[in-house]
Amino acid sequence: EADIYQTPRYLVIGTGKKITLECSQTMGHDKMYWYQQDPGMELHLIHYSYGVNSTEKGDLSSESTVSRIRTEHFPLTLESARPSHTSQYLCASRQTGTNNSPLHFGNGTRLTVT
Amino acid sequence: KNEVEQSPQNLTAQEGEFITINCSYSVGISALHWLQQHPGGGIVSLFMLSSGKKKHGRLIATINIQEKHSSLHITASHPRDSAVYICAVSRGSQGNLIFGKGTKLSVKP
Numbered sequence: 001e002a003d004i005y006q007t008p009r010y011l012v013i014g015t016g017k018k019i020t021l022e023c024s025q026t027m028g029h030d031k032m033y034w035y036q037q038d039p040g041m042e043l044h045l046i047h048y049s050y051g052v053n054s055t056e057k058g059d060l061s062s063e064s065t066v067s068r069i070r071t072e073h074f075p076l077t078l079e080s081a082r083p084s085h086t087s088q089y090l091c092a093s094r095q096t097g098t099n100n101s102p103l104h105f106g107n108g109t110r111l112t113v114t
Numbered sequence: 115k116n117e118v119e120q121s122p123q124n125l126t127a128q129e130g131e132f133i134t135i136n137c138s139y140s141v142g143i144s145a146l147h148w149l150q151q152h153p154g155g156g157i158v159s160l161f162m163l164s165s166g167k168k169k170h171g172r173l174i175a176t177i178n179i180q181e182k183h184s185s186l187h188i189t190a191s192h193p194r195d196s197a198v199y200i201c202a203v204s205r206g207s208q209g210n211l212i213f214g215k216g217t218k219l220s221v222k223p
Contacts, residue, residue, distance in 0.1 A: 033210070102159035102161075103147060103149070104159065105149075105158070107155070107156045110155070
């Protein structure tokens with residue numbers, strides 16, 4: 001059973017719309033991540049967070065923004081969706097430091113921008 | 115050259131065969147992760163290891179820190195093992211993960 005939840009699972013939206021992809025985890029993990037993955041390709045880190053009020057851009061440049069107001073919640077927002085944003089977006093979390101834990105992934109959001 | 119290299123890129127096996135997927139890395143790490151991604155897209159963490167060997171059911175993961183190499187073995191493979199297997203390494207307790215490109219495994223009945 002998933003301890004990290006993403007909604008929506010699928011989203012089809014028109015160009016120019018603002019969208020927010022939701023991600024929540026119930027494990028109290030400090031570190032959270034957003035990855036982008038095109039079909040058959042590897043994961044690319046677009047944002048991460050060390051904890052509340054901490055957000056950083058990842059290795060892949062992205063027009064999206066994130067926030068971390070609560071430990072369990074790490075939403076990703078696209079202010080104006082474009083067809084180039086069509087992809088799968090995967091949220092993940094883990095506990096770092098002395099209680100280092102494996103990475104837990106959500107089921108992903110498949111975004112299509114028409 | 116990628117910091118994490120996996121081989122083979124693609125692997126087809128017959129049901130029941132013993133399978134080995136390899137991962138080599140070129141950086142100092144605090145842990146190595148093996149992940150499984152099914153065609154539906156969900157990713158599951160199989161192992162996190164920093165030394166030695168771990169076993170879970172038919173899956174075995176080993177790591178050799180001196181040689182910077184890890185292997186994932188699947189014994190008595192089954193069609194439900196068909197998935198992409200991803201190796202990733204973390205650098206330091208706070209470090210982000212560096213991913214390999216994955217190995218696509220297809221097990222035929």
